[in-house]
Amino acid sequence: MSKDSQWIAGINAVASAIEHDGDNVREVLLEAGGRNPRITEIEGNARRLGIEVRRVPQQALDGVAGGLRHQGAVARYAAAKTWNEDELPGLVEAAAGRALILVLDGVQDPHNLGACLRSAAAAKVTAVVIPKDKAVQVNATVRKTSAGAALSLGMITAVTAAAAALRRQAPRLCGSCTPSSTSSSALPCAASSSAGSSLSSIRRGAS
Numbered sequence: 001m002s003k004d005s006q007w008i009a010g011i012n013a014v015a016s017a018i019e020h021d022g023d024n025v026r027e028v029l030l031e032a033g034g035r036n037p038r039i040t041e042i043e044g045n046a047r048r049l050g051i052e053v054r055r056v057p058q059q060a061l062d063g064v065a066g067g068l069r070h071q072g073a074v075a076r077y078a079a080a081k082t083w084n085e086d087e088l089p090g091l092v093e094a095a096a097g098r099a100l101i102l103v104l105d106g107v108q109d110p111h112n113l114g115a116c117l118r119s120a121a122a123a124k125v126t127a128v129v130i131p132k133d134k135a136v137q138v139n140a141t142v143r144k145t146s147a148g149a150a151l152s153l154g155m156i157t158a159v160t161a162a163a164a165a166l167r168r169q170a171p172r173l174c175g176s177c178t179p180s181s182t183s184s185s186a187l188p189c190a191a192s193s194s195a196g197s198s199l200s201s202i203r204r205g206a207s
Helices: 011-024 037-048 060-063 084-094 110-122 139-147 159-169 192-201
Strands: 006-008 025-031 053-058 075-080 102-103 128-129 154-156
Touching: 006 139, 011 025, 011 037, 011 053, 011 075, 011 139, 025 060, 025 159, 037 075, 053 060, 060 075, 075 192, 084 139, 084 154, 102 159, 110 128, 110 139, 128 159
Parallel strands: 025 053, 102 128, 128 154
Antiparallel strands: 006 075, 025 075
8 A cells, every 4th residue: 555545444434535535535445245324325425426446355354444443344545634834824824714723732542532633623623733742643543533534634743833833823822731731831721621621731842
């Protein structure tokens, strides 16, 4: 597989990729003999968009899914674009006053990151910022847990640099910290609910 593409697994993730970003779905593999109505729906939607669809044995799906529960559906997807922090001001400007940037720090569980990205997509977040180090990166588990949201969101991997760029441009920045974390000069630390804490924990020294 090319380094410019990646496998996504699971009915929701594959269906979301086809629906929202079909141009970047390279091929779809479905379990031979699968009778799940959603598998049939995925096949029909993919074929209508001219995406190559192959019915393959379950063992073949197991091999490309890398241990994930694929539910009889996987797809080869063009690697999601990662934005540079220098591009962030342009994204904010293009949003015409409606930019919403989610900054995540220290999220190490891929299921938690996937859940955050799923919520971010529902909230129409403009871009998501995560650290390069000491945090989980977008992988197959994140893509599956996010139900495809990881494929459509702009991702930036540089917390401190991105926060500095936002500070120069944004009229107001808000952040939340877990009670045990130390607030960073990059973003203000405000009292947070448990939901806010899970979505954005800003710590000193993130990069």
